[in-house]
Amino acid sequence: MKKIEAIIRPEKFQTLRDELSSVGIGGLTITEAAGTGKQKGQTGVFRGNTFQIQLLPKLKVEMVVDDNQVDGIVDIIIDSCRTGNIGDGKIFIHPIEEIIRIRTKERGAEAVL
Amino acid sequence: MKKIEAIIRPEKFQTLRDELSSVGIGGLTITEAAGTGKQKGQTGVFRGNTFQIQLLPKLKVEMVVDDNQVDGIVDIIIDSCRTGNIGDGKIFIHPIEEIIRIRTKERGAEAVL
Amino acid sequence: MKKIEAIIRPEKFQTLRDELSSVGIGGLTITEAAGTGKQKGQTGVFRGNTFQIQLLPKLKVEMVVDDNQVDGIVDIIIDSCRTGNIGDGKIFIHPIEEIIRIRTKERGAEAVL
Ligand SMILES: Nc1ncnc2c1ncn2[C@@H]1O[C@H](COP(=O)(O)OP(=O)(O)OP(=O)(O)O)[C@@H](O)[C@H]1O
Ligand SMILES: Nc1ncnc2c1ncn2[C@@H]1O[C@H](COP(=O)(O)OP(=O)(O)OP(=O)(O)O)[C@@H](O)[C@H]1O
Ligand SMILES: Nc1ncnc2c1ncn2[C@@H]1O[C@H](COP(=O)(O)OP(=O)(O)OP(=O)(O)O)[C@@H](O)[C@H]1O
Ligand SMILES: [Mg+2]
Numbered sequence: 001m002k003k004i005e006a007i008i009r010p011e012k013f014q015t016l017r018d019e020l021s022s023v024g025i026g027g028l029t030i031t032e033a034a035g036t037g038k039q040k041g042q043t044g045v046f047r048g049n050t051f052q053i054q055l056l057p058k059l060k061v062e063m064v065v066d067d068n069q070v071d072g073i074v075d076i077i078i079d080s081c082r083t084g085n086i087g088d089g090k091i092f093i094h095p096i097e098e099i100i101r102i103r104t105k106e107r108g109a110e111a112v113l
Numbered sequence: 114m115k116k117i118e119a120i121i122r123p124e125k126f127q128t129l130r131d132e133l134s135s136v137g138i139g140g141l142t143i144t145e146a147a148g149t150g151k152q153k154g155q156t157g158v159f160r161g162n163t164f165q166i167q168l169l170p171k172l173k174v175e176m177v178v179d180d181n182q183v184d185g186i187v188d189i190i191i192d193s194c195r196t197g198n199i200g201d202g203k204i205f206i207h208p209i210e211e212i213i214r215i216r217t218k219e220r221g222a223e224a225v226l
Numbered sequence: 227m228k229k230i231e232a233i234i235r236p237e238k239f240q241t242l243r244d245e246l247s248s249v250g251i252g253g254l255t256i257t258e259a260a261g262t263g264k265q266k267g268q269t270g271v272f273r274g275n276t277f278q279i280q281l282l283p284k285l286k287v288e289m290v291v292d293d294n295q296v297d298g299i300v301d302i303i304i305d306s307c308r309t310g311n312i313g314d315g316k317i318f319i320h321p322i323e324e325i326i327r328i329r330t331k332e333r334g335a336e337a338v339l
């Protein structure tokens with residue numbers, strides 16, 4: 001199993017979710033986050049004052065899936081969340097050692113489905 | 114070390130925390146989250162309108178622990194958070210490579226205790 | 227690649243961010259969290275009532291970086307976030323298998339920079 005973690009523009013979530021649902025992927029967790037990307041330490045000037053680049057609100061979407069689902073879901077995330085402008089976000093792939101469904105105590109692939 | 118991440122019903126947190134405390138487990142981090150499980154893309158009809166299943170509020174509980182504590186804590190989570198109804202949540206086990214206590218710079222098991 | 231996850235005092239974030247920016251580290255994600263450390267199950271008495279130790283608000287800071295950046299960033303976090311009092315926080319190091327920039331589809335080190 002892997003965890004796919006995507007940091008996306010919040011306004012892209014509904015499209016992403018619909019696309020995931022259409023291929024049968026339902027299990028996901030979202031968290032409100034904020035961040036900056038590679039425009040690190042960039043400053044701007046606004047009405048004569050220098051200011052540091054703001055933290056932008058982002059949505060963190062986490063999906064634990066089988067290894068063989070990863071590539072397809074990464075493609076769906078890119079297709080759903082890409083605008084071509086800076087700030088479209090990042091996808092991180094994490095190893096997961098075990099998954100357990102609390103209701104049934106099922107583990108592994110049984111618990112993902 | 115492992116990170117145990119549990120996505121639970123928020124109303125079960127107090128019970129879980131009390132049970133963990135009673136066996137001496139205190140270190141944990143919580144985050145407000147929302148999600149859906151395997152009822153993916155399910156629709157309902159309410160007063161004539163079709164609607165998509167809602168994202169439900171969940172609590173994410175994260176605990177970094179020694180390997181030999183994992184099985185016992187998983188059992189405590191299941192006992193504390195299971196209602197038997199769908200939506201009881203999931204537990205994910207992640208590998209952790211290092212842990213550092215900021216105050217003392219202790220690492221590894223010393224930093225967990 | 228690694229993910230450095232730091233659970234810090236919220237009031238230390240601006241200092242941390244400035245120090246990271248000064249060495250060219252810009253990519254990070256923050257989330258509001260709460261937690262307890264090793265003062266597990268501690269109780270206090272206030273105006274005659276026993277109460278359980280509160281969950282304290284913390285900030286979770288996540289940075290995905292190249293392996294060779296980890297030690298330097300850990301040092302910056304400790305220098306920026308340490309007060310010497312209990313509750314300064316924890317740093318967890320996680321393995322990351324892949325990182326993808328959504329805008330360009332770049333992967334690996336190219337996607338971190
Ligand atoms: N290295 C990183 N570690 C953790 N989070 C990151 C990292 N890089 C980016 N993020 C998160 O992803 C969000 C979007 O980043 P962003 O898309 O701007 O990355 P970028 O590398 O600057 O790419 P682009 O050039 O397309 O803007 C940030 O606001 C932050 O929350
Ligand atoms: N594959 C997954 N990846 C990430 N988060 C998930 C996943 N599956 C479930 N979750 C999270 O766990 C929460 C509870 O899921 P839930 O218990 O409904 O899972 P389920 O597989 O549908 O089990 P049940 O049949 O008992 O309802 C969801 O709201 C979501 O936040
Ligand atoms: N084992 C753990 N797993 C997950 N989160 C933890 C763990 N230990 C601490 N945390 C998080 O880190 C925050 C700060 O912890 P804290 O610095 O008090 O740790 P500590 O081990 O008690 O160290 P100190 O003795 O310096 O207080 C907690 O509020 C919690 O959010
Ligand atoms: Mg950017």
Ligand SMILES: [Mg+2]
Pocket residue numbers: 149150151152199200201
């Ligand atoms: Mg469910």
Ligand SMILES: [Mg+2]
Pocket residue numbers: 262263264265312313314
């Ligand atoms: Mg403490």
